[in-house]
Amino acid sequence: ASEIIYALLLEMGTEFTTDIATCIYEGIYTDTGSFKYSNTTSKTMETAAALLKHGVNPSLVSDNMELRSRSQVEMLRKVLETLTFLKDGKIAYIEIAPELYDRNVDTDAFISYPRYIEGVEIALLFKQPEENLTRVSFRSKEIDVAKIAVSFGGGGHKKAAGCSIYAPMKEAEKIVQEGAVVETDHGVQPDAVRDDGDLDILLVHLLPVGLAPLVVGGVGELLLGHGQAAVDHGVILALDAPVHQQGPFGAEL
Numbered sequence: 001a002s003e004i005i006y007a008l009l010l011e012m013g014t015e016f017t018t019d020i021a022t023c024i025y026e027g028i029y030t031d032t033g034s035f036k037y038s039n040t041t042s043k044t045m046e047t048a049a050a051l052l053k054h055g056v057n058p059s060l061v062s063d064n065m066e067l068r069s070r071s072q073v074e075m076l077r078k079v080l081e082t083l084t085f086l087k088d089g090k091i092a093y094i095e096i097a098p099e100l101y102d103r104n105v106d107t108d109a110f111i112s113y114p115r116y117i118e119g120v121e122i123a124l125l126f127k128q129p130e131e132n133l134t135r136v137s138f139r140s141k142e143i144d145v146a147k148i149a150v151s152f153g154g155g156g157h158k159k160a161a162g163c164s165i166y167a168p169m170k171e172a173e174k175i176v177q178e179g180a181v182v183e184t185d186h187g188v189q190p191d192a193v194r195d196d197g198d199l200d201i202l203l204v205h206l207l208p209v210g211l212a213p214l215v216v217g218g219v220g221e222l223l224l225g226h227g228q229a230a231v232d233h234g235v236i237l238a239l240d241a242p243v244h245q246q247g248p249f250g251a252e253l
Helices: 002-011 018-031 042-052 058-066 070-080 108-115 146-151 169-186 197-206
Strands: 084-086 091-096 122-130 133-140 160-165 219-224 228-232 243-246
Touching (some): 002 018, 018 058, 084 169, 133 146, 133 169, 146 169
Antiparallel strands (some): 133 160, 219 228, 219 243
């Protein structure tokens, strides 16, 4: 998005000040995970280099963006104690229990720690901000975690996604972990030739008629492989085929 803004401002003939250039650079820095993510292209680096010519200080930006508060570090220490591995180390997850959750502490970056452990294919972060609400973040190096998130009413990108599950954290963990295990069994396959049969069977098992907690509230339809299911405010009214995609439900990364 920040690269698009830069291109738009160029097209408009905007005079770049150091402040404008720094804001755009910070956006690119964030969008690309400090130039680590796969969306970092040669065009990205060219744009960043052009912004430096307008007075951007990359060292200062990096220092400010990577700065952590004491409360963040103290919470991170406790969260890392929950680090758990599944599937011979292919899946790793951490959790923020209700008694530890603090809405004033930014925990978005915590999932990077299990994500970058050698051998981990899917990283998960569970946090429970309310009694019967668990927010789940997914990260991966190659596996399409958006497929898992979508199956629970969420969404996102191939390597970064999330969902909300209306259930206590321990229940949500069990449900999502089963989906992640199935996904690691599939491995990385081209979307055009991939067979999601095993995941579909799992979803049919997890989404019986009338069970609401696994679907974010909304009115719409689940689009099925060979049929449809009506959804009324998050309650599945009918389910007669494997779930592949779904309609207008919210997502939170």
